[in-house]
Amino acid sequence: MPIVYEASTRTFHVQSRNVSYAMRIVKDGYLAHLYWGRKIKTTGLKDPIPTTFRPSFQPNPFPEDERFSLDTLPQEYPGYGTSDFRSPAYQVRLADGTTISEFKYVRHRILPGKPKLKGLPAVYAESEDEAETLEIVLEDAVAKLRLIVRYTAFRDHDAIARSAEIENLGDRPVRVLRLLSASVDFPRADFDAVHLWGSWTRERHIARRALMPGVQAIESRRGASSHQHNPFLAVVSPDATEDQGEAYGFSLVYSGSFLAQAEVDQFASTRVSIGLNPFDFEWLLEAGESLQTPEAVLVYSHEGLGGMSRTYHKLYRTRLCRGVYRDKERPILINNWEATYFDFDEEKLMRIVHAAKELGIELFVLDDGWFGRRNDDKRSLGDWFVNREKLPGGLEGLAARVNEQGLQFGLWVEPEMISPDSELYRAHPDWCLHVPDRRRTTGRMQLVLDYSRQDVRDAIYEQLAAIFSSVPIAYVKWDMNRNMTEIGSAALPPERQRETAHRYMLGLYELLERITSAFPNILFESCAGGGGRFDPGMLYYMPQTWTSDDTDAIERLKIQYGTSLVYPVSAMGSHVSAVPNHQVHRITSLKTRGHVAMSGNFGYELDLSKLSEEEKAEVREQVAEYKAIRRLVQQGDFYRLLSPFEGNDTAWQFVSEDKSEAYAVFVRTLAVPNGPLTRLRFKGLNPDKTYALRGTDRVYGGDELMYAGLPIPDLEGDFRSVTFHLTEVRA
Secondary structure (H helix, E strand, C coil): CCEEEECCCCEEEEECCCEEEEEEEECCCEEEEEEEEECCCCCCCCCCCCCCCCCCCCCCCCCCCCCCCCCCCCECCCCCCCCCCCCCCEEEECCCCCCCCCCEEEEEEEEECCCCCCCCCCCCCCCHHHEEEEEEEEEECCCCEEEEEEEEEECCCCEEEEEEEEEECCCCCEEEEEEEEEEEEECCCCCEEEEEEEECCEEEEEEEEECCCEEEEEECCCCCCCCCECCEEEEECCCCCCCCECEEEEEEECCCCEEEEEEECCCCCEEEEEEECCCCCCEEECCCCEEECCEEEEEEECEHHHHHHHHHHHHHHHHCCCCCCCCCCCCCEEECHHHHCCCCCHHHHHHHHHHHHHHCCCEEEECCCCECCCCCCCCCCCCCCECCCCCCCHHHHHHHHHHHCCCEEEEEECCCEECCCCHHHHHCHHHECCCCCCCCCCECCEEEECCCCHHHHHHHHHHHHHHHHHCCEEEEEECCCCCCCCCCCCCCCHHHHHHHHHHHHHHHHHHHHHHHHHCCCCEEEECECCECCCCHHHHCCCCEEECCCCCCHHHHHHHHHHHCCCCCHHHEEEEEECCCCCCCCCCCCHHHHHHHHCCCEEEEECCHHHCCHHHHHHHHHHHHHHHHHHHHHHHCEEEEEECCCCCCEEEEEEECCCCCEEEEEEEECCCCCCCCCCEECCCCCCCCCEEEECCCCCEEEHHHHHHCCEECCCCCCCCEEEEEEEEECCC
């Protein structure tokens, strides 16, 4: 795992178990990218970086060397204005109004472990022998600026964490206009770009297309990572599949506006960069101040997209998520939202609780509508006190009744928002994001609280802490149901207004750290209208996220399949809901709804008290089945078998780390008349092991299961599914 510096060639070699990442100091201090890919011995990488003469349109910083140009040099953290015309990783405006800066190598150090980032979520090492960190210090002597670029390599994960920090060493203010987390120059352009896109109720669909000359970018300008694009971009070889080919992943540990892009230049090289979106961003650095970027996690795999995904899954599951629930089995829950919406009282809720107890469900979650005068979505956000007309015994009374039935109690909150029709807004109308003399645009009849302000965060903390400390709450669903408009803060001076959106995220992270530390035994689930903020930044504080407000099983095939490109199944909330489905009005069998929902953190979102006895019996079986496979699903290795983006059939599989157990789900969307006889081939098994198929007397070799597969039985009708549960036969 060592990070090596070879002084004779001024080369840094960052290594994990299977991957090398190398860079070199060239000329009088430029940090150049050398290699990223399969592991190479430390004695390699001796050749100089190729250079050649180009026309005068590629200027030469050194007149005596016409072969050297920054416009063609592969760089680690490039700037703009001193002969590199490609997209820069940073840009600053100096006190004299100019925007020219150039950082040169000064020194470096190699540290055991992984230091924390200032005020930002990041992957971590639990001990110093798990990782090493390289800090390279670059300086611009003219501008009196220091830049620290950091690289962490992990012993057990083929991932590299990158970030940057800029510091003002001078006595005059500097404005940071652009500061990305990572930039990598590849000496080739024969890549496909892969990213995740969508909308509310249609999140994280996989998009793949060949790179073309020019810039191909995805971004969010919404103040959140967004439903529309996820803060992730991969470039892959054109022949890359799930199981083979090269894949280079870039994932940003951040929950706000971001930019990820690939730029193919005139010489068919590719610059991939990711970080804070520079659109409408500016940060004032006074003398002695510094600014830290969010972290980018880079993953290389020569085993295709599947290998890349499993690296992200294990790293994020075990070294991004934290707390007592990181490695703990998550409870099966019932949420009342689609069962009642705002129309409930205590007795209606208890009928659902009684039914849940009979079926073996472990947690009841009270969703929106329990506070203030919240009988619809037009009022009371910010008034976090119980509605006694609905709950005369308060949350304490309801929670006690739920606990008496043997279920844990959970609660929905939306603490980042405020309704204009609320006591909090009437008392503090300046506490929301707003711009003087401009209208305050609402979404879902709500505004966004200004979390850049300490007084606002303190007030929300006190309200929530009072509830969490007085009610036996085991689970909290933390929702956020709109994006930012009129992004301004009454507490910031004019010269810092363009810092508001990022300061909001820093404030949110501070509050989440404070509240999750104060209540470590609560399982927090993030939500943003479903998957509008499904990102690594939120997973640092909350180990699971509501995957989508779309609970239709067939729509969830693409949503959950796409989400798995980066995120572990342990992060995905997935529920069975009523039919016709409330989002797309599709009627799907309870069996199929269960199979899809069991491929995540399992729960129900319907009125259990209205189910028939036959349906209750089936739910009881689903609950028992999930309890039997829960650890495998939540902690096992995940393999995608058949893509819903490529055909009528979808399949995926879970395998235990010791390869002694596997569980696969197969779903056929539409019935095919006189269709083919299909076999499902498994992945990730031990070819030398023997496996029994649960529910049958059949036994198979791991090699047979992977190479020949199992036949899919006849599935009559649309939206049908089948599962396969394999366990090792021990001698």
